[in-house]
Structures are given as structure tokens and as C-alpha cells.
Amino acid sequence: MNILSAFYRSSVGKKIIVAITGIILILFVIGHLLGNLQIFIGPDWVNGYSQHLHDLGPLLWLIRLFLLATVIIHIYLTIQLAIENRRARPEPYMDKRYVKATFASRHMVMSGLIVLAFIAYHLAHFTFRKTDPRFALLKPDPLGHYDVYSMMVYGFQNYFVSGFYVLGLFLLALHLSHGSSSFFQSLGLNDKKMTPRLAVGARVFAWLLFVGYTSIPVAILLGLIKPSQQL
Numbered sequence: 001m002n003i004l005s006a007f008y009r010s011s012v013g014k015k016i017i018v019a020i021t022g023i024i025l026i027l028f029v030i031g032h033l034l035g036n037l038q039i040f041i042g043p044d045w046v047n048g049y050s051q052h053l054h055d056l057g058p059l060l061w062l063i064r065l066f067l068l069a070t071v072i073i074h075i076y077l078t079i080q081l082a083i084e085n086r087r088a089r090p091e092p093y094m095d096k097r098y099v100k101a102t103f104a105s106r107h108m109v110m111s112g113l114i115v116l117a118f119i120a121y122h123l124a125h126f127t128f129r130k131t132d133p134r135f136a137l138l139k140p141d142p143l144g145h146y147d148v149y150s151m152m153v154y155g156f157q158n159y160f161v162s163g164f165y166v167l168g169l170f171l172l173a174l175h176l177s178h179g180s181s182s183f184f185q186s187l188g189l190n191d192k193k194m195t196p197r198l199a200v201g202a203r204v205f206a207w208l209l210f211v212g213y214t215s216i217p218v219a220i221l222l223g224l225i226k227p228s229q230q231l
């Protein structure tokens, strides 16, 4: 027990927990993107996928609670680490040229908190469907599933909604582009040759996620995807 609490209290221990919770969240973000991209294959796919998720019943709630706990631990510990860092060096650096620190690394807490606001809006929008009264008027699709496909199309046809998503996704990508390279350092992988390569890999990965996610509102605004039912 003592070893566990010492691990938690040490900043290396915290960094490892941040890395593990971060990787769980990244796996979710990849899985969620693959699920959402089915909108390009057709309504049956994305509606069927959503139905499968809802059919999980209590297990879905367990997964949701697990994800929520993961996000809370990730945020709580990163903020604590940021405070500890500031305490360790109360005076700001004289030379602000930030030789090594990138924009993304200097704004991890800010981008993380805006992403959190984005997720809160996103859940109200698509999971609890409280922001758009039209979503309640959607009829089930021919297979009897809730028409998530048309819900996404009607949702993203609004420029402000799509704009806010693109902003949230941009900050998520910024956050991940730094976060995933710190992940390797937290796990002790700090090599002269490998570290810069892993950092580039992390950046490419984060921006691929950005392109994948934003392709959905962009395709809808361009009129490439139309609702499968009229309201």
C-alpha cells in the first residue's frame, strides 16, 4: 500500500498514470472515429453501429463510467503536475524564446480544458440530444434503428455547430500532437534518435485524426452527404 501511495505522490508516478489514461483516451478516439466514418458508407452502417452500442445496455454504462473516470483522473493529475511545475519554478523564464517548447506543449492545460467543454457540448448534442429539438422528430430508419445518420447531417448543416466542432477538433489535435510524444518520454523512452522520430509520428497521427473527424462536417456542409429523411 505504501509503495502504491508513494508512486501516486511522486511526479513520475503521476506522469505514468497520465500516460496510461491518455492512451486509453486515444484508443477511444480512434475507435470512435472508425465508428463515425461509417457515415460515408451509408445510413444502415452508422445507424446499425449505434444500435449495437445501445444494445450493450448496462455494459455501455459501465464503459461510459470507465471513460468518465479516465478523463477525470487524466485532467486532475495533469493540472496537479502543472501546479507542481510552477511551484518548482515560481519565477517565469527570463528568456521567452522557448528554444524547445512548442506552442502545443505550452498550452496543454488550455487546450485540454477547451476540449473538455467541447465534449460536454458534444454529449448534450448527440448523446442526450438536448440542443436541437428536430432530433426528436426523426423517424426510425427502415431497419427500425434510430436515424443517427440524418441526426449528424441535420446537426452539421449548421455552420456555427460545425465551426465549433472544427475548433474543438483542432485543439484536440494540438493537445494530442504534444501529449502522445510526452507519452513516450513518461515511459522512459528517451533516445537521441528515436525521440524526434516518435514526436513526428505523434504529430502526424494527431493531424490524421483531425482530418478524419473534420471530413464529416466538411462533407455535410459541401452537400456530399444528405439526410435520409426529410423533416
Ligand code: HEM
Pocket (backbone or CB within 6 Å): 029, 032, 036, 050, 051, 053, 064, 067, 119, 122, 123, 126, 127, 148, 152, 165, 169, 172, 213, 214, 216, 217
Ligand atoms: C466530427 C466529429 C464527431 C462526430 C461526428 C461524433 C459523433 C458522435 C455520435 C453520433 C455520438 C452518439 C452515439 C450514439 O448515441 O449512438 C457520439 C458520442 C460520443 N462522442 Fe463523439 N463524435 C465526434 C467527435 C468526438 C470526439 C473528438 C470525442 C472525444 C474527444 C467524442 C467523444 C464522444 C463520447 C465520449 C460520446 C458518448 C459515447 C456514449 O456514451 O454513447 N466525439 N459521438
